[in-house]
Amino acid sequence: MNTIFQQIIAASLLGGFLSMAIAAIVTFRLPRQWLTRMVSFSAGLLLSIALLDLLPEALQEGMTSNKLFELFLVGVLGFFTFEKIFLSEHFHGRPDEVEALSRPIPMILLGGALHIWIDGLTLAAAFLTNPVLGWGMAFAIIAHEIPREGGDFSLLFAAGWSHKKALTWNGISRLACILGGIMGYFMFDEVRAWIAPVLTLAAASFTYISLAGLMPWIRAERGGFAWHGGFMAAGAAIVPFGARMLA
Numbered sequence: 001m002n003t004i005f006q007q008i009i010a011a012s013l014l015g016g017f018l019s020m021a022i023a024a025i026v027t028f029r030l031p032r033q034w035l036t037r038m039v040s041f042s043a044g045l046l047l048s049i050a051l052l053d054l055l056p057e058a059l060q061e062g063m064t065s066n067k068l069f070e071l072f073l074v075g076v077l078g079f080f081t082f083e084k085i086f087l088s089e090h091f092h093g094r095p096d097e098v099e100a101l102s103r104p105i106p107m108i109l110l111g112g113a114l115h116i117w118i119d120g121l122t123l124a125a126a127f128l129t130n131p132v133l134g135w136g137m138a139f140a141i142i143a144h145e146i147p148r149e150g151g152d153f154s155l156l157f158a159a160g161w162s163h164k165k166a167l168t169w170n171g172i173s174r175l176a177c178i179l180g181g182i183m184g185y186f187m188f189d190e191v192r193a194w195i196a197p198v199l200t201l202a203a204a205s206f207t208y209i210s211l212a213g214l215m216p217w218i219r220a221e222r223g224g225f226a227w228h229g230g231f232m233a234a235g236a237a238i239v240p241f242g243a244r245m246l247a
Contacts, residue, residue, distance in 0.1 A: 008127045008181045011138035012120050016177030019142045020170055023149035028163060030154070038154030040228040043214040044235030045151045046206040052239045054115070054203035063196035071197060075204025079107055080212070104213030105159060108152055109169055111205035113176040114198050116145070120180020121195060125188060141177075147238045155214075 030038065058068055083104070119141045127134030149170070156166040183191050218228050 004127050004131065005185055007131055007134060008124050008185050009178065011123050011127065011134060012178045012181035015119055015123060015138050015141040015145065016116055016174035017171070019145035020149050020167075020174055022142075023146050023153055024163075024167060024170075027150050027153040027157065030157075035154050035158045037224075037227050037231050038151065039158055039214055040218050040231040041235040042151035042155050043210045043218060044232035045147060045238055046210040046214075046235075048236040048239040049115075049148060050203035050206040050210075054199045054206070058196040058199040058203070061192075061196035061199070063200065068196070068200055071200045072204050072207075075201045076208050079205055079208040083107070083212075104209045105156065105161075107205050107209050107213075108155060109173045111202050111209065112148070112152060112170075113173040114202040114205070115148075116174060117176040117180040118195060118198060118202070119145075120177040120182075121184040121188070121191060122180075123177075124181050124184025128185070128188070147235075151235065 027038075055068065055072070059065065063071075123134060123137055123141070126137040152170060153166055156170075157163075218232070
């Protein structure tokens, strides 16, 4: 088997699962009161990833600003429609707090899978250019995925998911990184045209989750404005701070 292909698979496994394992170890130890505060962290982080990471990357891939925002709008409306049609009935009658945090979970997992799929494509492109660049990209992916994974786990636990269930479904979504690496190796030229639209839809999902799913729940929480505001600001600062550190 081609050595470059083997390295792409290995790097995709690391990029997809090492970050998840580190985030899980840290998040499993958090007490319940910190999990609720981490919901605020997740809201800020998801918005920051969408607006400061994914959308700029889509523009760099060559998508025009008009097309980008048209697709972004369609994505936000589409996720609202998906939630209204498929999730409202499913969560009918559940306790308010659990329902508010549980409803966006399918979109969180989907958005994360789209994001990590792009990472797999990026890894393949980097390895096909230079294996050293590829491994550098792998560790950069691990570094920027850890806080996002931590935010995801916090949301899942706050919504009442068990550790086993959260690990299982997050692990399934992480397989998208390996899929992206394989597709990138065998058909990068063909799938490269998908990158900008997929980035834009992932940004739309993260934005919708933060604004429609998490912030209303945070707003309804009594007291703790300093905690929630501080954690939200910390989450929003992760992306620009991480970009400077990795530059």
